[in-house]
Amino acid sequence: MRYDVCIIGGGAEGLAAAAWLARRGLKPVVAERNAACGGRCSTREFHPGFKASPFADELAAIPADIFRAFDLARRGVVLAPAAPCGSPSAEADAIRSAVIKRAMEDAARVLPRGLFAKPVPSRPWPGEELAARTLAGATRMPMSGTVCDPTLSGSALAMLAGAPGGMAAGGLGRLGAALRSAAEETGAEISCGLEVTDIRRKGRRILGVGLADGSEIAARAVISTLDLKRTFLSLFAWNELPRELVERVAAFRLAPGTARLLVALEAPPDLPTGRGAEYLREPIHVAPVSLEDATLAWRSAAVPEHPPAIVRLVTAVDPFLAPGGAATLTVTLGAIPHAPFDGAWTKEKRDRLRDMALAAAETALPGTGERVKYAELLVPPDMESMIGATEGDLMGGELSASQMLGFRPFPQCHGTRTPVEGLYLAGPSSALGPLATCASGVAAATAVLADFAAGRLK
């Protein structure tokens, strides 16, 4: 059986791409490695009765037209109003929508062959001027869900990425399920438990993908929702790609890893004195004395003494994530090394990190310490093995000026196309990845449709 498009990864981007393609009459298949699809958009019962989304509490906003096109409201996706954290400015909002529009336009355009051979002239992307201004130290504060390195110039661009889309009622898993139903309804095939190990080509033509069990899925085009490094460095044989491309991918910079602690509390913590009720609903940033020191420690592969932390009482927004009278809390720690300089993550190191996270929770919400029933820690290697985020970098690459907007992942890619003909990149490392949810999947699908229409993919 031959498919038109094989989509690697059944996260939000992969499902959105599948739905978009199937609605336009193509035959896509989604290959998801885990037993259930959803990727970042999944919710798990980590302790009897307690649920949490293990990788993020909220994702970047879904563009309104995509939200409508997939009929997500009817499918039960209810987003709690976005938290006022990071206060995205009107300028950032305008730039973000202009960038999304531009990426979709570029995706719908057919570009000349051989991206690296012939530089395609293009006008500057919206927001590039902002990127060019040196904005070192502009975000000393961690943005929603992500923790930025303040020593990076242009880190203020992360404010584009930090647009919170709000928490989905019932956890992000509900969003994943809704996207899955949207894709399946249109006829897309979704197979879980299929691990793609390589992309098969004959000459410059894509034949399909090879799976871990030795079988093969034949397809004319492939959309990868993995991050850039995983896509190019693990799905191809070492000598298959041009050296220039491999070196370029290797030089792509990753952001610091993230660790998450999922905590089951016997009872909700008390509202600290002097705070309004809103305090509990917002992500609480426990910023270290010096965010610079934390990122310096990460650079030398050490666990920072005081990592930046975001504490979030998810049950304050969505009480159904915990049994009655109990509460669920998450702590996101930034600047955590994937491979500590003194060896792999042992139980002692995990326990130490767990205590750090609980201390941050105690700082943000005094009294949580004595109510902890159970806590589960996910360190960067866990993130890598669970959802394939290289080195536990959930952002899919550093959010610095030269890796944002039209420069992500390479300027020649125009957001979604890659130098490998027939391979398209969606997901966190693509131009739209950090800016919006579902948008990069839709952009990749748009590019595939345009190239099919132009007779590019045989």
Next chain:
Amino acid sequence: MSGEVLVIGAGPSGLIAATYLTRAGAHVVLLEAEETPGGGCANRVAVENVVVPSGPQAFAALDPRVVKELKLTRHGLKFAARDLPLVGLRSEGKPLVLPRDVHEARRSIALHSERDASRFADFRRGLYDFARAMRALWWEEGAPHGEKIETELRRLKVTTAGALLDAAFESEALKAAFAFDAMAGGMSPSDAGSSLLLAWRAAQEMCGLQGAAAIPQGGPASLVEALVAAAEAAGVEIRTGSRVERLDLEGDRVSGAVLAGGETLPARFVLSSLSRKKTLLEFLPPGTAGFAAARQIERVQETGEGKLVLTLGALPDVLQMPARLVIAERLDNAIAAHTEARLGRIPAEPALEVVAGDLGSSFLVSVTIRPLPVTPAGGWPTLAAPLIQNVLHKLERHMPNLTAAIGGLNLVLPQAGEPLTVSHMLSGWHARIATPVEGLLLCGESAEPVPAVSGRAARLAAAMAAEQLKGAAP
């Protein structure tokens, strides 16, 4: 007609501007606050029994047209070395020698990494081509042309030097050596646009050689001597010991300067080789530059470079051959050092550049330390000694018995300049030279895309003033 043009500051830029203007027929008075001309190139820092300049020892940016047009060679300027190779010293392994000759450089790089050696020529060709195109923006009116160059410019202005070097090379020795040049003006190799500093460096033509560095015979002071001789030959009136207190305005136009003693000098044009901040905020009544602009100008550079000057009885082996020695182990160290310096701490691993000069009876070694905090937490008096210790310790690792040969030393503290920004680096020369006040032009280092002794801004400012004078004459 007396008091036609005043030039403030008799550093190299002031001298060059004054000479050009006089030769164009204007009457020029050059005002210098100190007793001798020269600015950062004059011998003012005492080390043991000699005095040395506070500025750089080697020059990389002096405009060859200035040298030719002012006949500086006839006025006594000679170069002891015209083409200093860049040598990266390593704590382990062979030093990395990077001469301008690409084949020799390749051979040296191959000892560190075969892969980098094969890519070096391409990297440098790309950089040189881009740099040549950028001259159109930096020193001529216009923008760089060509689709390829425009795309490259769009990319480089958001690219950090760190990312550029990481993408190009694998050898830490090579990356760290290059990163030193990407740290001018307090910029960190992790700042967006710091890759433009590499391009700017490559765009220079020192002694007609692209991307070279040279040492004048007799040190920077001999450049000043040549410039003074050229100025005097042209008929410039140099008034030393005349500190400008403020500038007088007549409407929107500058009308003269008031000296510290109270003397008023009328002028139709004033060219200032001092910083933009000093010129616009201290010499003029508040608000003249516009309040938004003033806020922009007011920002102070957090990190700068310091210099440790040593006199030695004998030169260590590694310094025998004229070269710029860079001691920087890793690119990441440079980035971390900037972070530390921005937090007001003395970095543990700053990058060092060592240049040696001959004083006749002894030798002068100047060690540029990048980066250092301009105002460290704790104050310089307590921090200077440990810093000197640290630097000497690092030098000693590469130059055994250096400490024993030291005659005297002095630490030149970092000066708070104006923070270098990408938008400044990418503005045309007209925007850098002109000020909101009519008749007042900048001709010093703050009118250059990147602060350096180049004389280009001075030459252009003089041409601009001369043209307007000619137009205004009846």
